[in-house]
Each structure stands twice: as structure tokens, then as C-alpha cells.
Amino acid sequence: MDFEDTPEEATFRAEVRAFLDANTTRKSTERAYRKRALDEADVARAKQWQAQKADAGFAAITWPTEYGGRGGSMIQHLIYAQEEENYVVPQHIFNQSIGLALPTIMTHGRKDRVERFARPALRGEEIWCQLFSEPAAGSDLGGLRTRAVRDGDEWVINGQKIWTSNAYFADFGMLVARSDANVVKHAGLTFFYIDMKSPGIEIRRIRQISGASNFCEVFFTDVRIPDSQRLGAVGEGWKVAMTMLLNERLVVGQAEGPDFEDIYALAKLVLLEGAPAIEDVAVRERLADWYIQQQGLRLTKFRTMTALSRGKTPGPEASITKLVSATKLQDIASFGIDLLGMAGAAMDPRIAPMNAWFQEALLYAPGKRIAGGTDEVLRNIIAERVLKLPGDMRADKDLPFRDIPTGAKS
Amino acid sequence: MDFEDTPEEATFRAEVRAFLDANTTRKSTERAYRKRALDEADVARAKQWQAQKADAGFAAITWPTEYGGRGGSMIQHLIYAQEEENYVVPQHIFNQSIGLALPTIMTHGRKDRVERFARPALRGEEIWCQLFSEPAAGSDLGGLRTRAVRDGDEWVINGQKIWTSNAYFADFGMLVARSDANVVKHAGLTFFYIDMKSPGIEIRRIRQISGASNFCEVFFTDVRIPDSQRLGAVGEGWKVAMTMLLNERLVVGQAEGPDFEDIYALAKLVLLEGAPAIEDVAVRERLADWYIQQQGLRLTKFRTMTALSRGKTPGPEASITKLVSATKLQDIASFGIDLLGMAGAAMDPRIAPMNAWFQEALLYAPGKRIAGGTDEVLRNIIAERVLKLPGDMRADKDLPFRDIPTGAKS
């Protein structure tokens, strides 16, 4: 066992560091309690940085070289991410483009489509978003209802998508819609890509508990898509979406926010019964639990990297990471606030320590337990895919989509 | 609000106390860490005390007077139990006779049957047990497989029952068996009472983790029962059993064992980092949780008694009590053992405090979370009966019993 890079990995890491050192600066050791709402300037900065990365060959490490990628490995991708974390860089908004959309087009699209879209996506000139979830189709994505009706060489889209990150500055979207309601639910879906500027698309931001709006609703009214923008066969949208979601599950990681170091720092700062809270044994025992979890997740990632480094396909580790870290985040936020006693309810940055980071986290933590797979869905995945337990009974099994009970009064 | 008896209740309570004072002694304030395995002498003592109670009219308070009961109320029954708890009395082994078997016979049996069995049961001269659960039918009691085949005026029973308390000294049993496997599962059951001395019955004690044997397996090989011992119509056994189980749910209460006072006492006794463990804030916070639960359950019982005292039918409180107290018991036992540090693994009464009560409890606590309704079944009951949530999907719905999947390779 060792934590060292192979010679090849070490060379690559050195290259990455040289690039980062030349083009940005190392983070200070102080933790930044960054707010997460993006404005136009953020987007512009992100695009500029992405272009720099593309020029240096770090924008899409695992893409084939013919499309501007590096033809590199997953482990190189992770090494880059590991290193970049230590530097001051704009918030990354291209995961959906680089990690999801273009790989899907590479798998299911014509070569000329890939040539059209790869480079702009790579350089951040065009941003992609994902149009999957709907108000009535969250955990049960296969229950989506947005209709796609064929009309000659075109499809007409009507319906509503929700939880779309970045929709308000995205150029293109990956869309799954129902092309046939008379077959079982997964068989009636078709996959398209769509120009987000198409007539009939309306985008509304969703206001979250915290007041932030990281997600949008997207409404479709008679939006027309040429059939040439279909990816995969008619009725095979589920298969296309699933390969994409599998990639997403690998991307969705740790719920960001105050972690062990931060609650430890807060407990050093705050007094409890006349002494720093960190000296209180009850506080200490609770903090130990989080250290174990944090360290366990960090080390689990090393196990994944080892597997990747040996060319293996990673397992369900990302599910564990998200499941554990989201609840940990909510608990740490709540505990941190409680350490402040009666002052905890004020999240004014003039009062609340660390720029009210714990209070902010309490407000967005519930979303972390839901978005990108709820706690319940993740437990199902672990139980069924890792432990191979049988699936639940299916009320929608073998039913044509239109006959699946929805609870709507008929 | 008050905790006082009504004048009638006060009179009854005084009567109870007079009887107990005259016939036994008050418990000392020290908690007794009683072992629970019964020997013959225990059974004899229990029977004698039951006869005394019967003579004084306290053996079956809610039974009608014509069968030797008091014609009293549930609240009187609870008052008696409350008072008796403070006195030294033999372990009670007649709950199944008084609370379950005879009420079932009174509801479903002929009057001459009641006359035959009521008085001996009342006086503890005959003891009843319950033959419901089977190795393959626990939480899913309706899946029981013990067969009852009609043969003229008799029924022939073959199969196996399990988890029968007191079977080895019981005189009679209440039996549900499958009389028809060609109809849906609940429609094919028939209810009988049976002489436990019948030829073809074999009783084996089940050894539990703790080494104790509180339960038996009962095997039936061509046991013959006259049809006159049937209770309810053929095929209506489920209905009969359910009225009986409803009564049982009210009887199943608190999981007995070390509780808040005991862990508090232990924490005073044991040193932790040079001071009594009770002074450790982490210990204190944990103990507070259990005080809240214990007190909450105690007070919930007062709410039930209030409802009873007003003639209302009690709700699902017993489910809450069992659900909370069984896990609390397991946690307290484990915590108490941990307080002993490296010595906790020795349960020799020469070493382990309080006669190794916490260690004993750790061994029997898992059973408390299972017997009389698992944690999972109790949560289903609360969710479905109290919160009126929809039932789970049923794989066995509408299927004849013989076609219900069992996992057995065919």
C-alpha cells in the first residue's frame, strides 16, 4: 500500500501543477465560505478559464484527442480535479457539457454532430444543461410526461421540466420526452438535444429555502425540434438517459459545506460553560463521529482511485459518499448552530461566525439529501446493485404508461 | 388535569391495597434483578396466588360476574396491575388464559364450553397457551401452514408451531391451522382449542442466546381434535385470531429490563476518568434521552388510562410503548456494559455489577425487538392504523394459498 503516484501519474500531476501555477494562484489555507449563486460575471470568468484549460489540454481529459480531448484516463481526470481544488479558480459549470452531454452525443450522435458541438463545449463557448426531471417524475424519472409528438420531420414538445441547473445561461439541453404513452413506461421515451433559445421555451428560476436559485423550471409550449436532433432510436430514450445518468452518479460527489475541520474550528472559537466548546467531552464525542465519516469517505475515494488506476470500473462508492455526506452536512450545520446557543438563530454575517456558513448550510442541506438521488434512492441502489437484493414490487409493471395510477382523480 | 382517582376508582384502589397488604408484602425499594426462567415451584406458587386472587375477585376483573369475574372496567384492571407491581408476587403466567383464551371462548364458543373452562382458568388450575406462529409464519401470520384436515367429526392436525410461551406446563392451547389451501390465505384458516396432552403433540424448548428457554416449539403429528373444539366457522379462523391478537397488542407492554433509574445508578457507581461516570457530560446527555423516553412512555400510559377511565377504547399506545422501550432496553444495556470498560465482557455475577443485569439484558434485548411484533411490524401498524397511510403492495393478493411464492425451489 502506498499513496504515491505511478511514474506516469507523477509526470501528469507535475504537468497539472505547472499549468495551475502558471495560470492561477494557490488557495490560502483559510477556508473560503463561498456563496454559490452565479451572476453573469461568474459565468464569463468560468468560460474564460475553461478556454485556458482547453488550450492546455485539461478541459476534457478523458475525451478522445480527435475531439480536442487528451485521450487520458479517469485517474488523470481525478488527479487534475484533486490539484485544481487547491487553487483559486472560477466555479465550474461545464460538468453537464463535458461529462454528460458530449459523451452522449459521441455515443449516440452522428459524427458531424460531434464535430459541430465538441469544440465549443470543450472551450466553454456553449453550455449544456439536462432536461430530465419533472414535477411528477423525480425519483421515478421513468414516469415523465413531457410529450413529444411527431409531425413530419419534426417533433412537437409540450410539458414541463424542473431542477435544471444552469438553464438560464445554457445554450443547449439534453431532453427526454414521452413519444408513446401506449407502451410500458420505459419503452415510450425518446431522447433529443434542443436549442435552449427555441421559440416556446420559458425558463423560470426556482427560489429555494435559502433564497438562492440554483435550479430552474423549463416550460415547453409547442416547441419544435427537427428529427435530426434525436439521439438514439425512437422509444430508446430511456437507454440513452441511463448511460448518461450512470455517468452522473459518478460525478455527484460529496455534499459541499462545513465539514469536520470547520465544526472543530467553530468549537475552538465558541465558549461552552466557560471553556472552549472543544474541551467539552460531549462535543468531542460527537465530533469524533464526523471525523470518522469524513476520513472514511476520503479514504474510500482513494480506494476508488486505486481501482481506476488499475483500469477497473468504479463501483457504487459515489452513492455512499453522497448518502453519508449529505446527512453529515445537515447534522454538522445543526450542531454548529446549536453551539452558538441563543445567537444561533441570527444568520446575520455581522453576528454569525464564519460568515453564517453553518446557518447557510442548514438551509441548503435538505436539498443535498434530495437532489441527484434522494437518500432513499441511494439506499435502494446500494441494496439492489451492490448487495443484489431483490427489487421492490412494481405497481407499474407491464402497464401501458397511460394506465399507470397517478393518484389524479379521474 | 390531575392524577387522582375518581371516587369510585379510589374505593377500588383501597380495596386492592387491602387485599395485597393482607396477603403479601410490599417490595423493598431496591430493584430486584430477577432471572426469568420458571421452574415447577414457580408455577405452583403462581397457581396458588391466582387462586387467592380469584377468591378475592381480582383474578379476572373485566370478566362478567357469571363466570367468576368482577364485571369491572379496564381502568380497574389497570389499577390492580399498578398496585400489584409494588408487591412481592409470583410471576404471572395467566395472561394468555385470562386475557386471550377465555375471552375468545366467551365470544365464539358455546355457553357450556365457557362454563367448563372459565373457572379452572380463572383459578389458575388450567393454563392456556397460544399456538399461532410458525417457523415460516411470523410477521406474516396469515401464511401459516399447519394443516387441519377434516375426517368425519374430527380434524387431523399436522405441522409445527413455534414461539409458544409456557407450552411445557400448559393444559390447553388455542390453535389456528390451515383447513383449505385452495382459497386466498386468510380465508383458509380454522380456529380450534386443543388439549396439550393429546397424542401426537411433542414439545421442545427453544434455547435462546441468553441460554434461557422462554419459548417452545410444538410439533403436531396426526393429532386428532373433535370438531366440537372448533371456535368460529370453518374458514373463519383468521377473524377469530385477529380479535384475540388485538387483545394481545394491548397486553404487550414495556420491554422489561434495566431502565433509566438503573443506568443512572450504574453511572453513579462506576468511575470514568477518575470521577463517577454520572458527572461526565457525554454520559449525562445520553441518559437524558432515556429519561425523556421513559417518562414519555409512563405519561402516555396515563393518557391511555384517562381514555379508558372515560370508557374510550385505547389506541395504538401499546405499539409505541413496545417499539420505543425495546430499542431503549438494547441501547441502555449496551451503554451500561460500555461504562464498565474492559470488564464489561465478563458477565460473571461475582464481577458484573447489579448481578450482571445489563449483560443479561443485552442478550435478551434482541428478542424484545422481535417477539410480539417486530419493530418493522409496529411501524407499519402506526403508519397504517394511526396515520392511515396506504398498505404496502401485496404479492399474495388474490392468490390461492398454495400458489403464493415461498422461495422454495419447485
Added chain:
Amino acid sequence: MNFDFSEDAKAVREHASRFLRERVPSGAVRKHIESGAAYDKALWSEIAEMGWLGATIPEAFGGSAMGYETACVLAEEIGAVVAPVPFGPSLYLASEALLAFGSDAQKRTWLPLLASGEKIGCFAIADGEGDPAPENVRAHVVGGKLTCEKFPVPNAEGTDVAIVVARREAGGVGLFIAPLDGHGVERVTLRGLDVANPQVALRLVDTPVEPLAGGQDWAAVTKLLDRAAILFAFEQIGGARAALDMAVTYAKSRYAFGRPIGSFQAVKHKLADMYVAIEIARSNAYFGAWALERDAAELPLAAATARTAASEAYQFAAKENIQVHGGMGFTWESDCHLYYTRAKALALAIGSVRHWKRALMTRLDQRNEAADGF
């Protein structure tokens, strides 16, 4: 055995419940928040009209004298709709402080105004971080005047009088009346976790204050907090129950995979656990109501138990209500967040769970020592 609310209290509850559900339906609190008002003045007048604000106040002081049991059920119903009024600070804390420790003159001056809703009270104990403890009190009365910044003070915006916890000139800590229309009073609104429950930094400069005659030691503060803790527990249980009701309703009507999500055990068992936590808290709160009604010796222990159980049950129910709602649960357009943030704000208002858990154990020690004959 009569461990239930009186018929009178139940009748009031039924009426209050009907009134509040109609008056503060889903969405009303969000609308109120967006209005920017400190509290809903019309609602305040209406509940004053019904005598709720004088529930604990004798008729001689202009109260409705409905009694503490009734005050408890009202607190529960106020909690259930997250009513945008400073009911707790004014009733459980300001009125209660005056009732318990005010001189006859002080009572005559203030109680009728509080009972009628004409004046609103609040309670200023925190001096920044920390739970209630004498050593955490920094405000110091000098020459009958206070110069200090008390923060955060829940609901201090729009209120007329504060009961302030401050150091006495003679030493120790006491309770003081600070009229907020007086000299040198400034209120700075602080962003609150619970936006429907405005937090304020109350800056006083040479503001004349009046000691509450009988409340000039820490024991008085403790007594006041204990009594308030029981009323808060009911408000918290009201919120917890409402969060559970929301979750149950949603779980019955929301379908996934062709069936109501409430038929999945993961959801069903979560809801059962919420119910159990609330029932445990409720039974403990009932005991608090009993102790409050008769000022029983058991009150301090009952209060700490009820408060801790209710703080935990509400936070648990509010948090898992969002989880049951899935994506909709963390949007502003759902009511879920009102319960979530209110649960945390109430759990901190008069001291954290940690504070009350430790108080609970201290009181148990005392009880056990007394029983052991020490």
C-alpha cells in the same frame, strides 16, 4: 386519573384551530414575509379580541383568565400555523415575567396593555453567543439605566416593551422592564434563519429601566424560563404535528412508480418515527401543563423534559417533512421551510437542546439527592 385537558381548554382549542386554519392558510405566512411587516397586526388584534393574549392574566389586570391549560393549547395551535405574531415573547415571557415578579403597580401598568394587545412585549436575554447562564449576561444596569446591545432578540421589531436580563448594580443578575418607546432605543434588524421570526439587535443608550420587583436574582430568570419552556414546548409540538400532517397528506397523494409514496416502507416508517417522537414529546408536555397549572414542585424537571423532547421532535419532524416532499420540499413555494426554520429558531429561543438536556440532568440529580435524604 384525568391526564387530559379540561373540556374548556378543548373547546378553546377547537375554536382556535378552526380560526387559525382559516385565518392563516397555507401560503399566508410566505405572503406575510414578503410584505416585510414585523408581524400581522390585524391577526394580533383578532387574537387579542378573543382574549388569547390575556389567557394567563387575571381579570383584575384585564386578562381573560383562561388559565395555563388553555394557554398551552393556544400555543400549540399558534405553532401549528406558524402564526406571524409575537405570541411567545409577549405571552410566555413578558406577561409571565410581570405576573411572576412584577410589583402590583407594575402589573397594573403593563398587564392590561399586554392583555388587550395594545402593547406588545418581548424578552431580551442573549448577549450574543451562549445559552442562558448568569456568566453570559453582559448588559449592566448603572444608575437605573442601561447601555448595552442585547442580541439577538426574537420579535423585538414592532414591540413596545422588553423584559431585559441584565446585571444589577448591587451584583447578581435581575429582570428589568425597558419600555421601547423611551430614550436611546435603537433596533437593528438582523437576518434571521427563520425569516418569519425577525431577530433584532436591541441597542440601548442610557435607557431608563425599572427592576421587576420580585425578579432580582438568577433563580427568577430560571423560573421564568422554565415556565416559558412549557408553553414553547406546546408551540413546538403544534409545529411538529403540522409538519407531520403535511408529510402524511403528501405521502398519500403523491404517486411514484404507480403507487402513493406513503405505501413505501422507507416513507411509512419515517412517518411512524415522527409520530412516535411527537407523542413522547406531547406526553411530556402534558405533564408540564399540569405542573404549570398548579405551580407544582415538579415544574423545573417537567419543563426541562418537555422542552428538550419538543425541541427534538419538532426539528426531526420538520427536517423529514422536507425529505418526504422531495424536490418540492426545499423550494420557497412550499410551506415546508417555514416549519424547518421555525423549528430551529424555537429550539434556540430560550436555550439550546444541550442547555436543557443538561438542566434536566441537574434537576434529576437534585431530585434524587433529595430522595436519598441528603
Added chain:
Amino acid sequence: MNFDFSEDAKAVREHASRFLRERVPSGAVRKHIESGAAYDKALWSEIAEMGWLGATIPEAFGGSAMGYETACVLAEEIGAVVAPVPFGPSLYLASEALLAFGSDAQKRTWLPLLASGEKIGCFAIADGEGDPAPENVRAHVVGGKLTCEKFPVPNAEGTDVAIVVARREAGGVGLFIAPLDGHGVERVTLRGLDVANPQVALRLVDTPVEPLAGGQDWAAVTKLLDRAAILFAFEQIGGARAALDMAVTYAKSRYAFGRPIGSFQAVKHKLADMYVAIEIARSNAYFGAWALERDAAELPLAAATARTAASEAYQFAAKENIQVHGGMGFTWESDCHLYYTRAKALALAIGSVRHWKRALMTRLDQRNEAADGF
């Protein structure tokens, strides 16, 4: 990045796993318990034969020098079958103490005997209640002899030499070698929670003991316990994984309501939680193995983390394995209880979860202070 066991260690694991599953199948441990023997002598010889007992011992001292990574995987496999042999006491504690602190002569005397399985070691630290701490040590060496009662000593029955923690004549606490065939040795078997893991009260009267040359302070005891903690963590993870495997297998084959109980979310999610807890513990244990192999500076923190996570994961998995099994789970005839009682016994063996959690935090404080430049 190579955060995985070496190919050598993996090969040993595979062989060990196959051997132990065949040699100690379901039911074998119960049969062993009923035999009344202290340990399974035949099995002990067999694993000695395979070099397992000398895994950490250099060849110069008769060991197989397989290394610590291999010792970790062996510990895991031993744990998985609850093998009825004193593997931990002899390998993780007695051999380890000699390796770390023995003089060359002491090593030459004892290590070959322990490696060959001819002699078995045990470790006597507890003097009754308490976690490892110098102030809890009461046994006191006087004139090179010990008169004391050390209890409980896991697996002391049938073993030949004890490493004893005792007060030194010169002050402080040290580690001593006490041959158990010597003068004044009496063993009283104590009923144990875990009946497959006999506990003994070891009574010594004027028994000559020999100080472990390099192990004459509390730091040595701590170092020994830290190293053992990592090996115990693997044994615990082995048990936890086996308990999870049992539960998963049962959940797939047991039907209720016409479907496998593993298709019910209540069961399914419980099993997922067990898996998660075990994986978190496993990753932490891997880090311990890394630290052990190279005696890294991170070892004390890694040990406390691995030990705590493993103790909790095993107890959780073993407890819920019974719950998944329902009624059958709490009968003697099922293997469930072997894991349940062993989980608790191992979680206490070298100090409780509380002890290690607090040690973890102390070590973090130290690390953070060092990083802050104190």
C-alpha cells in the same frame, strides 16, 4: 495511488478464506462451545502450520514474516468465522509486545514458540472495571514478583504466557512477561458475555515476572494498544461483513407475504446502512494497515479512527443481523448470536468505543496543535 492490499496479501486472504469457511462452517463454533474446550487445538495447529501465527514475526525469530498487511487480512478472515482460537491475544498483543519491546533474549525465548503455536500468549491489562489508563492499573510488581488478580483476561484459559500491565517498583507502569506455568498461577473462569471467548480472572501469588526491556512506561502500553487496535479493527470488520452476508442471504431466501423480505424497504435500507457503516470502517482500517506496515507517524490517529469505526460497525451489523432474522435470530441454533456477543466482546477488549473516541480527539488536538506550530 495504490490504496489496496498487495497481491501477496490478497492471495493469502483468498486461501485463508477458503480454508476457514471449510474448517469452521456454520455451527462449528456452537459445537466448539458445547465441547467446553478453551480453544480448538487442532485448528490452532493448522493455522500455526500455515505460518499465520508468525505472520508479523521475522524469520530470524521463527516467524513467517508475511508482514502486517497479511496479518490484517488474516485477522479479517479469522473474524469472519468467529474462529475459536486465541488469535488476537497471542498475535496482536503478546507477540506484538515482544516484537516491539522485548530484549533480544526475550524475543529469542518467546517468539519462536509463539510463531510455531507451541506456546500461546495472552494479554492482561484490566484490573476490573475501566478502560486502559495508568490510573486504572492496580497490579504492582514487588521484588520482581506479582501478587494480583487481573480480570477479565480474554482467552487466558489454555494459554502459556501472559503479557501483564503492572505498576513498576521504580514507579510508573510497564509491561511484564508472566509465564503461566510458573509459581502461584491460578485461573478462574468467568462467565463471559461471549461464551466462545472465555474470560478469566488471573490470580498470581508471588509469581516471578520479567519486565519487557523496552516497554517500561505508559507510552509503550499505548503504542502496543494502538498497533493491536488496527489488527482488531480488521477482525471486527471480518465479523461485521459476515453478519451482513448472513443477513443478505437470509433476506433473499426468506419469504413473507409472498415475497422475499429483502424486497421490503425496511429490510433493504437497513442492509444498505450496514454496508455503508462497514465500508467507512474498512477504508479507515486500510489506512491503519498502511500505517502499521510502515510504522507511520499517523499510526496513533489512524488506529483510534479504525478501531472506533470498526467497533461501531460490527456492533451495528451484528445487532441488525438478528433483527433481519426475526425469531430465528435470537435462538441458540442460529449463528447470529456468535457475531452479536463477539461484537461486544471485541469492542471492549482493549478499551471501549468511548475510550477510543476520546483518544481519537486527543490525537487530533495534538496533530492540529503541531500543524498550528505550537
